[in-house]
Amino acid sequence: MESIARHFRLLGEPMRLKILQTVCKTPRTVTEIVTATGATQANVSKHLALLAMAGILTREKDGQCVYYGIKDQLAVRLCELVRSQLAE
Amino acid sequence: MESIARHFRLLGEPMRLKILQTVCKTPRTVTEIVTATGATQANVSKHLALLAMAGILTREKDGQCVYYGIKDQLAVRLCELVRSQLAE
DNA sequence: TTGATATATTCTTAAATAGTTATATGTTCA
């Protein structure tokens, strides 16, 4: 029960939803995500760490860049579900 | 985006998930929910108010009792989705 | 009415955490 709640809590932050939206099509570097979301680099980095640790995002280092992408497709589906529900 | 996040945030509390679990089959009174969850009456009452205000629960008064039930079936489906995902 | 029961609300405290700033670590290239 606690783990389900933790999962939802991670999706309960607008900034993290923005991040998910940014990487949902294809993996992006931290810098790309920073510019896409308009948040500070430190802030984005922390959110990314949380999402990756929870198994929602993948993390892949390439040179000096780090690519984050969707690992748990469920998270995206959940967002779409809620979005379509709210659209009604 | 903010409203999607708010929706998820509501599901991001173990106590509220317990409440949803308690009322997901049939509406229950506050007292029933209190005993089922083991929380205090004040605490349950506050969570119920939040869930009802968000349109996730219905609220129906009958005499001195108040029945809360599922209004937004999506919330239950989301919980089931995450639950089954975590079960893997 | 009075007392018992059911629910809601107010006030307070404690804990969690999002965001900022500054700095550290790591990588590439000249």
Place this chain on the structure above:
DNA sequence: TGAACATATAACTATTTAAGAATATATCAA
């Protein structure tokens, strides 16, 4: 090597909020 760039982390502040305690409100029954 050193400078520029990319990412992560640490320390701090401020905000949110869950929970508890006490009380208020409402309903029923004798």
